[in-house]
Amino acid sequence: MTNKKILIIAAGIPLAGAAIFFILIKSAVAPSAPAETILPRQTIDRLTVAETTKAQKVQAAAIERKPLFYFAPILTFHYIATTSETSSVAIGLHVGSAEFEKILKSLRANKYQTVFAGEMAAYLKRGARPPDNWVVLTFDDGYRDFYTHALPLLEKYQAKATIFIITGVKGSAYLTPEQIKEIDQSGLVEIGSHSVTHPMLAKLSPERQSAELSDSKAYLEKLLREDITLICYPYGDYNAAVERIAQRVGYSFGFTYNHHPLQDSEDMFAIDRASVWPGMNVIGFLKDLEARNRGLKIATSTGRLNIQ
Numbered sequence: 050m051t052n053k054k055i056l057i058i059a060a061g062i063p064l065a066g067a068a069i070f071f072i073l074i075k076s077a078v079a080p081s082a083p084a085e086t087i088l089p090r091q092t093i094d095r096l097t098v099a100e101t102t103k104a105q106k107v108q109a110a111a112i113e114r115k116p117l118f119y120f121a122p123i124l125t126f127h128y129i130a131t132t133s134e135t136s137s138v139a140i141g142l143h144v145g146s147a148e149f150e151k152i153l154k155s156l157r158a159n160k161y162q163t164v165f166a167g168e169m170a171a172y173l174k175r176g177a178r179p180p181d182n183w184v185v186l187t188f189d190d191g192y193r194d195f196y197t198h199a200l201p202l203l204e205k206y207q208a209k210a211t212i213f214i215i216t217g218v219k220g221s222a223y224l225t226p227e228q229i230k231e232i233d234q235s236g237l238v239e240i241g242s243h244s245v246t247h248p249m250l251a252k253l254s255p256e257r258q259s260a261e262l263s264d265s266k267a268y269l270e271k272l273l274r275e276d277i278t279l280i281c282y283p284y285g286d287y288n289a290a291v292e293r294i295a296q297r298v299g300y301s302f303g304f305t306y307n308h309h310p311l312q313d314s315e316d317m318f319a320i321d322r323a324s325v326w327p328g329m330n331v332i333g334f335l336k337d338l339e340a341r342n343r344g345l346k347i348a349t350s351t352g353r354l355n356i357q
Contacts, residue, residue, distance in 0.1 A: 119178060120338040123169060123185040123322040124331070125306065129198040141326045146198040148327065153206040155332045156184065165239040166211035166320075167279055170302040174317050181339050186210040187304070187322060189243060189281060193221065196228045203237050213243035213281035213304070216265040226272055233273050241279030242266050242300075251288040258291055263298040278302065280318075292318040 127142040129149050134140065144152075156163065161184045172179045188195055191214035203210055214229065224232070232238045242265040244250065250258055262280060269277045278301040282291065285306030295303050295318050303318030325331060 119173065120341050121169065121173065121179075121185075121320070122183070122335050122338050123166060123187060123304070123320070124325050125322045126186065126188045126199075126325055127190060128192055128194055129188075130194045141324070144325060144327055146202065149199065150202050150205075152325075152331050153202055153208050156208070157206060159332055159335075161335065163209040165209055166241070166304065167239055167302060170279075170317060170320055173320075174302075181342065184335060185322075187281070188212040189306070190247070191215055191218075191224045191229070191243065193224055193228070196224055196232060200232060200235065200238070204235065207237070209237055209239070211239040211241060211279065213241045213279070214265075214269065215243045215245070215247045215283075216268040217245035218247070229269075229272060233275075239279070240269060240273065240277065241281055241304075242269060242277055243281050244283050247283040249284055249286045250282055250291045251286050255290060255294070259294050259298065262291075262295055262300070266298060266300065279304065282306070287319070292316070 126144055126149070128144070129146055130143055131145040132139055132143040161182045162180070163186055164183050166185050166187055169179060169183060169185050172183075186208065188199065188210060189212075191212060195212060199210070202208075212232065214224065229240070233240055242262070244261040245265045245268075246261065248257075248261060250261060253261065266277045266280070276299075278299075280295050280300045280302075281304040287303070287305060292303060301317070302320060304320050304322060306322060306324075323334070
């Protein structure tokens with residue numbers, strides 16, 4: 050994992066519980082090298098001057114850019130179903146379809162716009178502040194109740210979502226390949242990888258880490274005939290080696306589930322998410338994030354938010 054910055058936040062911008070997340074934006078754009086070609090000497094000289102000037106402007110913009118702090122509303126679901134189990138862990142992973150529909154209704158009534166996780170991540174990577182009404186709905190593991198319960202409601206309300214699929218599991222609880230393809234063809238669901246067997250990645254050998262990340266990506270790409278650019282680490286378990294391998298095998302963004310409040314968007318392979326549990330006031334949570342984002346914007350503009 051990359052080194053984390055420490056935030057000292059002035060009074061009036063308190064941190065809440067472990068389900069509050071924000072992303073530190075500090076991105077710099079490196080100039081691309083001009084393509085090799087055979088040109089007259091004068092043309093080469095002019096291009097060299099132009100490229101140098103462009104590079105200087107990009108470098109200056111990178112130096113002048115101030116960090117942007119952002120509480121990112123990326124929400125996580127597992128089962129869209131009720132459960133008869135009594136453990137707090139099992140109960141916390143289940144949100145019934147009636148409650149999920151209530152959440153979608155509330156998002157629409159309060160003018161929130163659901164976007165794909167990749168859309169949110171790409172926006173943040175550019176160092177841009179996402180619109181205040183953006184929210185991401187993510188689903189982990191690839192359970193069949195996503196197809197039977199969540200997808201019909203997403204279609205009813207024309208809401209976008211991102212699902213992270215475990216590719217090496219089979220059985221009645223999980224999506225079939227045909228269902229995965231149908232979900233993908235809906236146009237409302239972005240698909241990412243959740244590894245092959247859902248292991249604790251940081252505890253594996255480099256060879257096993259690479260296989261879990263690359264094989265799941267290859268399976269989904271062959272099935273769907275499209276690039277898979279998102280990886281979600283099982284249990285939120287990852288380390289610097291896992292991030293490097295994820296980047297090396299071709300992912301663009303990595304998502305966690307470990308609820309650390311501070312994220313640095315220079316490290317786009319450690320984007321955090323917030324759990325949704327039964328009875329959670331999702332709209333209240335989102336409104337709180339909006340207020341905190343306004344507070345952070347004011348703090349940075351007045352110099353009350355310092356980085357050490």
